[in-house]
Amino acid sequence: MEVSNREVARKLLLLSELQEITGDNVFKIRAFYRAADIIDRLNNPVALMSDEDLRLVPGIGPAIAKKVREIGKTGTCNELEELRAKVPPSLVELLNLEGVGPKTIAVLWKKLNVQCIGDLEKAAAGHRIRSLKGFGEKKEQGFLRSIALYRAAGGRMDRVEAESVINNLSGAFTPGTWVVAGSYRRGKSSIGDIDIVTTESASVINPKLKNRVDEVIDEGERRTSVRVRGHRVDIRFTHERQLGSMLIYLTGSKEFNIRLREIAIESGRKVNEYGVQERADGKIHEFSNEQDMFAFLGLQNIIPELRENQGEIELARNYQLPQLVGLTDIRGDLHVHSDWSDGSLTLEQLAMNGETLGYDYILCSDHSATLGITHGLDEEKLQRQSHEIERVNRMGGTCTLLHGTEVDILVNGSLGLQDHALSELDLVIASVHTSLKEDRDSMTRRVIMAVENENVDIIGHPTGRLLGKRPPFEIDLSRIIDRAKETGTSLECNASPWRLDLDDTDIRHSKELGVPISIGTDTHHEDDFSHMRYGVTIAQRGWCSAKDILNSLTLQELLDWAS
DNA sequence: GCCGTTTTCGGCCCGACTGTTTTCAGTCG
Numbered sequence: 001m002e003v004s005n006r007e008v009a010r011k012l013l014l015l016s017e018l019q020e021i022t023g024d025n026v027f028k029i030r031a032f033y034r035a036a037d038i039i040d041r042l043n044n045p046v047a048l049m050s051d052e053d054l055r056l057v058p059g060i061g062p063a064i065a066k067k068v069r070e071i072g073k074t075g076t077c078n079e080l081e082e083l084r085a086k087v088p089p090s091l092v093e094l095l096n097l098e099g100v101g102p103k104t105i106a107v108l109w110k111k112l113n114v115q116c117i118g119d120l121e122k123a124a125a126g127h128r129i130r131s132l133k134g135f136g137e138k139k140e141q142g143f144l145r146s147i148a149l150y151r152a153a154g155g156r157m158d159r160v161e162a163e164s165v166i167n168n169l170s171g172a173f174t175p176g177t178w179v180v181a182g183s184y185r186r187g188k189s190s191i192g193d194i195d196i197v198t199t200e201s202a203s204v205i206n207p208k209l210k211n212r213v214d215e216v217i218d219e220g221e222r223r224t225s226v227r228v229r230g231h232r233v234d235i236r237f238t239h240e241r242q243l244g245s246m247l248i249y250l251t252g253s254k255e256f257n258i259r260l261r262e263i264a265i266e267s268g269r270k271v272n273e274y275g276v277q278e279r280a281d282g283k284i285h286e287f288s289n290e291q292d293m294f295a296f297l298g299l300q301n302i303i304p305e306l307r308e309n310q311g312e313i314e315l316a317r318n319y320q321l322p323q324l325v326g327l328t329d330i331r332g333d334l335h336v337h338s339d340w341s342d343g344s345l346t347l348e349q350l351a352m353n354g355e356t357l358g359y360d361y362i363l364c365s366d367h368s369a370t371l372g373i374t375h376g377l378d379e380e381k382l383q384r385q386s387h388e389i390e391r392v393n394r395m396g397g398t399c400t401l402l403h404g405t406e407v408d409i410l411v412n413g414s415l416g417l418q419d420h421a422l423s424e425l426d427l428v429i430a431s432v433h434t435s436l437k438e439d440r441d442s443m444t445r446r447v448i449m450a451v452e453n454e455n456v457d458i459i460g461h462p463t464g465r466l467l468g469k470r471p472p473f474e475i476d477l478s479r480i481i482d483r484a485k486e487t488g489t490s491l492e493c494n495a496s497p498w499r500l501d502l503d504d505t506d507i508r509h510s511k512e513l514g515v516p517i518s519i520g521t522d523t524h525h526e527d528d529f530s531h532m533r534y535g536v537t538i539a540q541r542g543w544c545s546a547k548d549i550l551n552s553l554t555l556q557e558l559l560d561w562a563s
Numbered sequence: 564g565c566c567g568t569t570t571t572c573g574g575c576c577c578g579a580c581t582g583t584t585t586t587c588a589g590t591c592g
Binding site: 025026027028029030031032034035058059060061062063064098099100101102103104133134135136138139142182193195218219220222223225234236249250252254257258259260261262264265266270271272273274 | 564565566568569574575576577578579580581582583584588589590591592
């Protein structure tokens with residue numbers, strides 16, 4: 001079986017982590033780290049790529065290409081195995097502890113034979129750390145706290161959790177003086193920590209934080225870090241006149257900032273969070289907004305959602321960034337449940353909500369009857385629903401209810417409703433809800449069968465992940481995307497903040513092959529309609545323009561597309 | 564280890580804060 005890009009990337013990442021602990025050249029380590037990240041985002045399987053094609057990928061040179069081919073063939077490579085023999089791989093987990101880096105790990109391992117987190121805990125509790133040169137009592141206590149924190153950690157946040165953490169702190173700031181930056185602002189589907197930029201001063205804000213946080217991690221005039229409900233929040237204080245550069249700096253991504261700084265170096269300048277500095281005379285140019293700073297660097301304004309160093313900077317230099325889809329391009333919601341299955345709204349209420357939102361259409365897509373827990377519809381009930389939908393549409397609202405279903409893809413790849421019933425519907429979503437643990441090949445073939453069914457228009461939440469709760473199915477998405485392109489089937493960007501499935505990079509791959517993306521909120525309750533904004537953000541991160549999005553079509557265009 | 568519209572060798576983003584130090588290394592974002 002072919003080794004997936006993810007596996008190759010993991011091996012290269014492990015290699016770079018072990019190199020870090022052994023104190024290898026930092027630039028070499030970074031080269032491996034970067035290569036891992038690049039390969040993880042690549043669509044074409046590197047295991048199948050020729051040497052020449054591999055070398056054409058920026059960031060992959062002769063040495064890494066050789067290792068990639070080795071891993072592609074054997075699942076591992078020589079250098080990795082040699083390092084594993086020399087360094088206990090369990091040490092790598094220590095890198096996850098806050099305040100513990102490769103140098104610290106190397107010392108602990110060599111001097112105290114610490115090989116895993118448990119060992120470190122015992123050494124710290126037994127006060128054996130403080131005897132080491134460069135270590136003291138505070139470090140010892142810090143390790144114990146980091147271990148406790150790591151074990152209790154809820155991991156990454158979904159966007160709803162992130163918003164509640166932000167709300168916890170919002171009272172400390174004067175409205176209009178602060179902006180949430182970081183991965184939250186870039187619209188990522190999951191968020192590690194929260195970054196905030198404020199124009200209020202540290203002396204004003206720091207005291208106000210005390211009773212709103214679990215812990216103050218560190219506190220300064222320029223930056224304060226706190227912990228709220230187990231999550232780290234970094235706050236940077238800035239002057240209004242430097243807000244632009246500080247926002248760019250703290251919004252990231254890290255890779256984006258590095259590329260930006262490289263570009264500045266080309267013209268003899270230095271970029272930091274305070275502005276752009278001329279190397280020659282030290283003069284600093286300050287920017288109160290991001291757009292001015294981008295313009296100064298010769299770049300088109302780059303929206304936060306694109307700042308991942310995935311080609312956007314090069315396009316911005318030529319003023320060729322695409323016009324991305326926006327919320328106002330969305331003419332309807334293509335995944336909504338009613339009280340005919342497990343939703344809470346009546347058909348009339350769906351139409352009324354659509355009207356309030358200014359939509360031209362809403363796809364009523366209740367579950368099929370095979371899914372016991374959701375009181376799904378069988379063929380007969382589906383027909384009765386059809387009459388009801390006609391009745392609601394005759395009431396003359398401005399939002400048309402389309403009749404569809406979210407039909408189950410059964411374990412053998414057949415669908416939970418008969419073809420004759422499906423062919424009567426306006427649009428059909430097909431989704432996997434059961435037997436989620438199948439192997440990669442079976443799951444892929446199962447979904448491809450649904451793609452190939454001529455009545456199926458959209459594959460719903462194609463990877464089945466639930467953020468932070470359930471990993472994606474084992475599935476070969478590149479095969480699904482290829483087949484969807486051939487059959488003209490759309491793939492869903494499920495806008496539920498707990499799914500966001502497909503995610504940005506998969507959306508970009510689909511879009512690049514011309515597979516239409518359908519954004520649906522998977523609404524079950526009235527509040528869920530507002531999740532459309534999350535879906536649009538992910539589509540922006542996937543470089544989609546309005547033309548790439550199925551529900552930016554007019555009602556007539558959509559019906560023509562489906563027929 | 565990668566890379567080149569100054570370079571095939573000599574660079575590689577930049578700064579804040581802590582702890583352990585008598586000037587800085589390590590970590591983090």
